[in-house]
Amino acid sequence: MNRARLRRIGLSLLAPVAAFIFAVGISSLALWASGNDPWTAWSEMLGYANDTKRVISIVNRAVPLYLSALAVGFAFKMNLFNIGVEGQYQLAAVLAASAGAAVDLPAPLHVLFILIIAMGVGAGWAGIAGVLKAYRGVHEVISTIMLNAIVTSGLLAYLLSSYLRDESETSIIKTPPIPESGLMPSLNSWLDRLGVDVSPGSDLQGFVLVAMLIGLAFYVVVWRTRFGYDLRASGVNPWAAQASGVSPKGMILRTMLVSGALAGLVGMPQLLGFFGRYHQDFPTGLGFGGIAVALLGRNNPIGMAIGALLFGFLSASAQILDLNDIPKEIIDIMQATILLSVVVSYEVVRRMVAASEIRAAAEATEGMATQPARTAVLEGEKP
Amino acid sequence: MKTERDVDAPVVELRAIAKRFPGVVANDHIDLVVRRGEVHAIVGENGAGKSTLMKILYGMQPPDEGTILVDGADVRFKSPRDAIAVGIGMVHQHFMLADNLTVLENVVLGSEPRRGLLLDTGAARRRIVELADTYGMDIDPDELVETLSVGERQRVEILKVLYRGARILILDEPTAVLVPHEVEDLFTSLADLKAQGVTVIFISHKLDEVLRIADSITVIRAGRTVGTAVPAETTARQLAEMMVGSELPTPETRGSTVTDVVELELSGVSLIDAGRTVIDDVSFRVRRGEVVGIAGVEGNGQTELVDIILGLTRPTSGTLALAGHDITDEPTRERRHDGIGYIPADRQRYGLLLPSPLWENSMLGHQDTAPFARGFWINRHGARERTATIMAEYDVRSPGVDTPAHALSGGNQQKLIVGREMSAAPQLLVAGHPTRGIDVGAQAAVWEQLRTARGNGLAVLLVSADLEELIGLSDTLLVMYRGRIVAQLDPAAVTPQELGAHMTGAAA
Numbered sequence: 001m002n003r004a005r006l007r008r009i010g011l012s013l014l015a016p017v018a019a020f021i022f023a024v025g026i027s028s029l030a031l032w033a034s035g036n037d038p039w040t041a042w043s044e045m046l047g048y049a050n051d052t053k054r055v056i057s058i059v060n061r062a063v064p065l066y067l068s069a070l071a072v073g074f075a076f077k078m079n080l081f082n083i084g085v086e087g088q089y090q091l092a093a094v095l096a097a098s099a100g101a102a103v104d105l106p107a108p109l110h111v112l113f114i115l116i117i118a119m120g121v122g123a124g125w126a127g128i129a130g131v132l133k134a135y136r137g138v139h140e141v142i143s144t145i146m147l148n149a150i151v152t153s154g155l156l157a158y159l160l161s162s163y164l165r166d167e168s169e170t171s172i173i174k175t176p177p178i179p180e181s182g183l184m185p186s187l188n189s190w191l192d193r194l195g196v197d198v199s200p201g202s203d204l205q206g207f208v209l210v211a212m213l214i215g216l217a218f219y220v221v222v223w224r225t226r227f228g229y230d231l232r233a234s235g236v237n238p239w240a241a242q243a244s245g246v247s248p249k250g251m252i253l254r255t256m257l258v259s260g261a262l263a264g265l266v267g268m269p270q271l272l273g274f275f276g277r278y279h280q281d282f283p284t285g286l287g288f289g290g291i292a293v294a295l296l297g298r299n300n301p302i303g304m305a306i307g308a309l310l311f312g313f314l315s316a317s318a319q320i321l322d323l324n325d326i327p328k329e330i331i332d333i334m335q336a337t338i339l340l341s342v343v344v345s346y347e348v349v350r351r352m353v354a355a356s357e358i359r360a361a362a363e364a365t366e367g368m369a370t371q372p373a374r375t376a377v378l379e380g381e382k383p
Numbered sequence: 384m385k386t387e388r389d390v391d392a393p394v395v396e397l398r399a400i401a402k403r404f405p406g407v408v409a410n411d412h413i414d415l416v417v418r419r420g421e422v423h424a425i426v427g428e429n430g431a432g433k434s435t436l437m438k439i440l441y442g443m444q445p446p447d448e449g450t451i452l453v454d455g456a457d458v459r460f461k462s463p464r465d466a467i468a469v470g471i472g473m474v475h476q477h478f479m480l481a482d483n484l485t486v487l488e489n490v491v492l493g494s495e496p497r498r499g500l501l502l503d504t505g506a507a508r509r510r511i512v513e514l515a516d517t518y519g520m521d522i523d524p525d526e527l528v529e530t531l532s533v534g535e536r537q538r539v540e541i542l543k544v545l546y547r548g549a550r551i552l553i554l555d556e557p558t559a560v561l562v563p564h565e566v567e568d569l570f571t572s573l574a575d576l577k578a579q580g581v582t583v584i585f586i587s588h589k590l591d592e593v594l595r596i597a598d599s600i601t602v603i604r605a606g607r608t609v610g611t612a613v614p615a616e617t618t619a620r621q622l623a624e625m626m627v628g629s630e631l632p633t634p635e636t637r638g639s640t641v642t643d644v645v646e647l648e649l650s651g652v653s654l655i656d657a658g659r660t661v662i663d664d665v666s667f668r669v670r671r672g673e674v675v676g677i678a679g680v681e682g683n684g685q686t687e688l689v690d691i692i693l694g695l696t697r698p699t700s701g702t703l704a705l706a707g708h709d710i711t712d713e714p715t716r717e718r719r720h721d722g723i724g725y726i727p728a729d730r731q732r733y734g735l736l737l738p739s740p741l742w743e744n745s746m747l748g749h750q751d752t753a754p755f756a757r758g759f760w761i762n763r764h765g766a767r768e769r770t771a772t773i774m775a776e777y778d779v780r781s782p783g784v785d786t787p788a789h790a791l792s793g794g795n796q797q798k799l800i801v802g803r804e805m806s807a808a809p810q811l812l813v814a815g816h817p818t819r820g821i822d823v824g825a826q827a828a829v830w831e832q833l834r835t836a837r838g839n840g841l842a843v844l845l846v847s848a849d850l851e852e853l854i855g856l857s858d859t860l861l862v863m864y865r866g867r868i869v870a871q872l873d874p875a876a877v878t879p880q881e882l883g884a885h886m887t888g889a890a891a
Contacts, residue, residue, distance in 0.1 A: 245716030
């Protein structure tokens with residue numbers, strides 16, 4: 001690893017850190033303006049993660065966000081904007097929950113079966129947007145937003161109340177329970193063995209491991225395989241990718257299918273590790289949270305993991321603000337400012353890096369004029 | 384060939400206009416005199432400097448040297464706004480119209496007559512109808528632009544410029560997008576404009592049209608004015624010769640390496656795009672060890688021809704065969720596997736991943752073959768080593784294989800592409816302007832590499848605007864004009880008159 005590379009990594013860390021500090025500043029202003037003491041708020045929040053139970057809560061919140069970010073980030077790598085993760089995971093959760101409740105299989109197979117159903121449903125729902133884009137030129141943002149609307153404002157309720165509802169339950173609409181063999185065991189026994197004392201009622205979800213494996217697979221597929229190369233090439237320059245032999249239609253379809261399959265997993269930690277069935281209180285909004293985390297983490301599996309943990313921390317620690325009569329909406333303000341400022345600071349850093357690379361290349365070619373290339377990059381043909 | 388006429392001060396006069404871009408002199412002290420109320424044609428090959436000159440006259444770019452006189456007064460334009468203020472308007476080759484607005488809305492866009500905060504539609508309509516009447520243009524101001532034909536859209540563009548008070552109209556290759564009867568309509572409109580005292584500057588390389596419509600002609604070659612002419616006293620052949628130059632480079636004497644094995648064969652290939660015939664019944668062969676050069680003014684179907692050979696565009700009819708097997712329905716990837724190498728004319732758009740490191744760029748188009756791939760995986764080590772080899776053998780100057788492609792100068796980018804394609808040992812190389820923008824030494828090296836590969840049996844299809852390159856490398860020279868192969872010439876025996884006449888359609 002040479003100095004230039006270190007410098008580059010340093011610069012790319014600079015962006016999110018600067019954005020975070022800026023966001024803290026803005027949120028402090030908002031707190032101060034609303035008559036609260038920013039200092040109390042921040043120290044309460046920082047002091048939040050002081051016991052195992054709370055740390056587990058942060059991690060558990062981060063896992064679905066991370067999976068959602070991986071789904072969004074995968075499509076982002078070829079410049080596809082899958083806004084439809086929200087609808088994909090909700091539909092996948094309800095269908096996988098019903099399917100899981102309907103069959104009886106030995107434990108590992110049962111879990112696997114449910115996950116495969118969820119991924120298949122997510123891929124199928126996202127695939128509709130993929131087909132529309134590849135063969136009819138419908139922009140994926142439009143189609144995925146509409147597919148979201150279909151799921152959340154009609155299809156889900158219809159499926160639940162007409163076909164999938166557990167008839168023995170009268171008060172709350174929910175699917176039948178998934179047998180024990182279909183649930184994901186918690187990692188508490190592992191923590192125990194590591195000597196970590198876990199208080200009862202607090203489970204570190206087993207899906208943490210699954211999410212880590214998928215994050216690793218994301219890296220390997222995107223950066224180490226031929227498919228990943230084609231994917232990134234299509235994202236960087238679709239015309240050059242096509243001339244190199246990548247079929248644009250095929251690539252759009254495959255990318256949407258993979259993104260949708262990942263999206264199908266988003267609801268699984270909660271389904272298999274907490275609720276055990278789909279019902280009305282199932283969490284929503286994870287698909288949109290994932291977009292934010294993907295932006296924050298620059299579609300990089302480690303970056304997105306950090307982003308997911310940060311967002312998990314913010315939403316978990318919001319609880320303690322409530323206890324202290326500090327409006328917890330400050331967290332929303334903070335998340336929004338982080339996002340806005342991170343987008344700006346990434347662009348600033350991109351220009352700084354581009355300028356330094358051009359200088360380095362110019363030195364290597366003995367001061368040959370590189371002005372045109374420089375202008376093209378700085379005036380931002382989007383990479 | 385220039386006749387003196389008794390008119391007042393020229394309406395536009397350009398004196399010794401010079402414009403340099405890094406590595407290129409686009410305009411090398413060009414002079415131009417346009418008289419009031421004439422149709423003045425500027426002809427020249429692609430890259431001769433016509434467009435740059437017009438951008439300078441329209442205030443889009445400042446000249447490095449020289450003066451612009453309008454009505455005898457020295458003017459300096461900071462932007463097109465200044466040019467419009469003295470009455471110069473430009474109609475670009477690619478229209479800039481909003482499809483979902485009406486003709487009226489498009490015409491007034493940006494200089495709307497207002498009544499209070501509202502658009503004064505009445506005043507705008509009166510003005511447009513008046514203009515259309517004066518200049519004999521038949522157009523309904525309330526029609527949506529998306530429903531108009533190309534010819535009608537062009538009329539809207541002209542109207543837009545006239546609405547802003549232009550007395551001097553620059554038309555950049557106005558007939559390039561038109562079908563024949565629309566060309567007739569345009570010429571009628573131009574005659575009407577002239578009758579009303581409007582001066583028209585008409586940029587073209589279609590000599591028959593220029594001779595019909597222009598009152599005087601200025602010929603530009605390689606950034607210089609090479610002469611002026613009046614249509615009555617000149618022929619298309621004379622103009623073509625002025626455009627191309629009186630001397631052609633002599634091909635190097637060398638033994639022919641052409642074999643009898645046909646590598647690429649096109650039979651009756653046509654492409655019809657949105658009603659226009661872009662490629663018209665093209666058939667030819669490229670044999671192993673042969674360089675077939677395609678000459679022609681840009682925009683006569685060369686780009687589409689290359690796209691069809693690579694499989695980026697499907698021909699409407701006709702077949703392609705590579706080494707004897709039909710590839711008409713093969714996707715691009717298989718064709719690249721079969722051994723088609725590609726040096727795109729627009730390297731940044733079709734040949735590079737600008738923000739990606741060089742080692743990723745050197746595998747583009749070869750990403751599923753050794754040493755870049757191993758089965759399902761990318762072979763990073765192999766890719767980096769091959770990149771280092773390419774950099775050394777083809778003199779690509781870069782700090783290393785991890786430097787992103789955008790950091791390299793254009794010449795180094797081109798050398799990387801040439802190296803990438805040549806080191807993959809293709810069967811057929813499709814090359815567009817392979818030495819455009821690289822320095823003379825590197826150019827000679829690329830030519831030498833092409834000759835060596837040809838000697839080893841490589842079939843090359845060379846599309847170029849550089850006549851020296853075409854004649855110096857080609858074994859067979861084909862000329863494309865309006866989507867057809869109009870001539871097959873022997874590069875050793877061809878005369879500039881012949882070549883120029885075929886390229887511009889002047890040879891009947």
